[in-house]
Amino acid sequence: MLLSEMGNSLPKASADNVSAEAFSSPVAETRKLSVKEMEAIAKRLRRHIISMTGRAGSGHPGGSLSAVEIVTALYFWVLKHKPSDSCWSDRDRFILSKGHAAPLLYATLAECGYFPVDELTSLRRFNTRLQGHTDCLLTPGVEMTAGTLGQGLSFAIGAALAGRLDSRKYRVYVLLGDGECDEGQVWEGAMAAAHFKLDNLVVIVDNNGQQIDGWNREVMNLEPFAKKWQAFGWRVIEVDGHDLAQLTQAFDRAKLVKGQPVAIIAHTIKGKGVSFMENNPDFHGKAPNAEEVEIALKELE
């Protein structure tokens, strides 16, 4: 059952909530789902994103939808994590630097079992644990308080350095927006991560080609984007960011790289999965209205 179908009454956790299957044991770490299973989850996440933002009446569907497969691959293939113990010291860290994609992260965490799926309906409400932008004090599983762009990579470097100091095996993953890479702080972080030879750090750029005022190439051209990361000392892997097989392969390859950090440039489509949202900058920071929610959910059946 999906949020949008619930009316106003708070339902119980849905039967097809993945958490039970994927993380049945409290000590489970990584559950590697099949691509097919992940595709199903990705669709469910998209439905959550539409329902949540639709119900909230505000939020950022476009950049949430574009990163669905990236985050699905992370939580259902890559990350060692324990939904029952979000502070587990050896967990892999996922840091959402583009904090406006909070709906996607919340939906994923709920599907993993960090908190009840019902709670997704509280997005952006007064006194909610699910703030408009991520808040690590309030939401179980959220690593970083974000919302003003450009800060996640620096934070991730700190987490990666701490892991190295303590000889812990965890790895740190950061999701950046492409527009976010206009921020100089990202390049400060890029330079430092390479200087510190952080091979326990992976950046994924949600390269959907758009920021708020339009296409990157018109607002502030990022190209040649891969060359920038390479010149800053990173190993670059480019993938179709909606292809789960490519994504999981890229993450696996990233683990083999020694002595330098890895940037996965994931080519994506903003608003992916909903025809009228795809490549439409209007839905960067605008929620779908009731009618649009209905159409979108139909497309995502």
Next chain:
Amino acid sequence: MLLSEMGNSLPKASADNVSAEAFSSPVAETRKLSVKEMEAIAKRLRRHIISMTGRAGSGHPGGSLSAVEIVTALYFWVLKHKPSDSCWSDRDRFILSKGHAAPLLYATLAECGYFPVDELTSLRRFNTRLQGHTDCLLTPGVEMTAGTLGQGLSFAIGAALAGRLDSRKYRVYVLLGDGECDEGQVWEGAMAAAHFKLDNLVVIVDNNGQQIDGWNREVMNLEPFAKKWQAFGWRVIEVDGHDLAQLTQAFDRAKLVKGQPVAIIAHTIKGKGVSFMENNPDFHGKAPNAEEVEIALKELE
């Protein structure tokens, strides 16, 4: 006559002050001196730098000495400027982003005739026009108030955009430190200048290999440095930053580049010209004492 030789009495402008020769007419714009003449000026600037900082008892000799030839080439070969009219609208702009190299800029401006050479003795004194870091309100010929690193390129972009808007032919030159390029704002500027296709903008990096805590490669590695600028959309020219012939050639070549900005990476030696200052990080921000001044001036005879 040099400052250090003056004792405490304020001398008159020295007879071999270049200003008279180089800018005899108030409407003079560019006077292209020969390499030999410029070498003589460069030596004089070095002597000024030693004397000024020695007398002030503080200041930044190292990064002033490394950029002497760069600034000499600019003021005595490249720039269209009028020492008698520092606000001339069509002047080429020279923006010193690494504001701690103020002694070098002041010495150059004085030698050009923007203000009397005698005034150099007032460096860093209470109520002086020659502040510890550049102040555009106080010093004739200084374009930008600086001192906190990383800001000059952004400012220069503004000046270049204004020139383009007004169809003025002036060009804008910015001098950055290499350590300064750790600052993210520099890369924000680099990205924007290329995006705006500013072919009236030239960056020169004083690539002396050092920052305060030591060698760049140890503190925060910048390499592959040229690749970074290229990946950010710049035409790169590398030169020996102490070779005036190479420098003037590079500036001439830069004028021919269309549709993109040019970065001249000038390989230099911090503290250049004074044996005990060369590559010695101690003299980044420490003035020579009386004895050191004497030795240095002897070396610079």
Next chain:
Amino acid sequence: MPGQEVSLRETYGKTLVELGKENSDIVVLDADLSRSTMTCFFAREFPNRFFDCGIAEQNMVGIAAGLAASGKIPFASTFAVFVLGRCFDQIRMSIAQPGFNVKLVATHCGISVGEDGASHQSIEDLSLVGSLPGFTVIVPADAIETAQAVRVAAATRGPFYIRLPRPKLPLVYNEDYRFNLGKAVTMRSGKRATIMAIGTMVTAAVEAANNLAREGIDCRVLNMPTLKPVDEVSVIKAATETGAIVTAEEHLEHGGLGSIIARVVARHRPVPMEMVAIKDTYAQSGKPAELLQRYGLTAKDIEQAVREVIKRKEW
């Protein structure tokens, strides 16, 4: 017509277009938020004089300084939270110290930003801009005051900061209102206490005074659109004549209107004060009205503060 709800940022955007027609030196910068700050109107009309700097606010501020240094009159806009906080050092060095003619117009101030939550709620920008010698700071109370403040900023040399909210606000002035730089505006006269308010809180202040009047407590209400330089004469007069002051602002207590007024009265005419402001905390997501209530920024809170301050006056 007073009471009608009008967007201050839309007014800003439209005023920019008018100014752009009158003066070709006006240029506008934004940082990937032009459809929210409403600089998009100018961008459409004068694409050559509009510079979208992408999501790089520090670079935008430096570019604005460079444009000003070459004789342009740059207006640079983004959300309040990304202006002072993200670029304080750049504004300090590249604009405030040289005194360049740059106009920073920030939108989405305060907690009335609403659902975006604490990251997007600028509750400290006045404290920061107040720390920049040479800056003139204006917080308009409605669209009519906004239009005039923007014009005054364009016509007056030197750095300006103008603070605008996200939501529409009811007009508090008629079309014939004339904004007077550096002067407080008496919205209501009274003797028992003075309520001084800025921006989004002016309407609440007037409402509070009306309610209090019904209880027999007559308050003076001052709108303080120019926060810096503050109208010391009006403040001292209010302290002297009414003997008690309540300030109201959508900002932290630290460094905003209340702090500035407290400094003036402590030096010139000490009287009891209460400050209606955000206590030392970050807020959260919610509807603007919910947040204003939760963080104590309603007419009721002002009324309560007046009752308190009057008690201390008699004590």
Next chain:
Amino acid sequence: MPGQEVSLRETYGKTLVELGKENSDIVVLDADLSRSTMTCFFAREFPNRFFDCGIAEQNMVGIAAGLAASGKIPFASTFAVFVLGRCFDQIRMSIAQPGFNVKLVATHCGISVGEDGASHQSIEDLSLVGSLPGFTVIVPADAIETAQAVRVAAATRGPFYIRLPRPKLPLVYNEDYRFNLGKAVTMRSGKRATIMAIGTMVTAAVEAANNLAREGIDCRVLNMPTLKPVDEVSVIKAATETGAIVTAEEHLEHGGLGSIIARVVARHRPVPMEMVAIKDTYAQSGKPAELLQRYGLTAKDIEQAVREVIKRKEW
């Protein structure tokens, strides 16, 4: 021994080394100024736990937050002017809002930086850090207080800001002094007025009180090392018992000690105040003593302010 001149930043550097030996979770960050902030001592002793971030202060602040989030106790240092001003938004989002256990220790505060000039003189950092809910702010008056404040910061969860000057300062305390977080320290008792001072101005305040005593004006002197949370009890007591307050700080009037005290007294016990602080201006190059005199920050200025405030008290 009181009066002896000792460097606060050297003391900071040495204290870090001691802390590093006691607790392996202590890590230190710098931004290419380790030989000036004196974190170089720690770097030498514990190279693995020291991170030079180069000239990238924003990145340093974010890295510190990430280290804290994984259980480390990071001390991050650079000049005061590059901490709050350059990184306000990063500190706000990555440290203050989540309340991470990061200690920012800034050196080279105020105008006593001297010859480097206005760009390097941090006269606004207290206003900025005061705008960060959750931060504890300490301004030590001498090396003995510095050592203890640094230890208290290390031992107390949550974000701290500690502000240190470039020049050596005379000791005002003996070795047996115990720094008490959140408490004012009475340096001298008196009834006619209270002088409250921080950091570099504490010695001047004591000197001023001694001079005034010779004129028959006996002043209380309070050192206010914890600027936030401020010791309201001592402030209200001073206002009540002495009826007049002079504040002294090497900072802009806006947002510093004077502003904070004015707010407290306006709300609790209005009394006349004078503020010895930098008026709304940037300073310049010069010897520290020349600058302190030119910008009105000497014992003489405090004495004059006391005479003024006492006049207003009687009026």
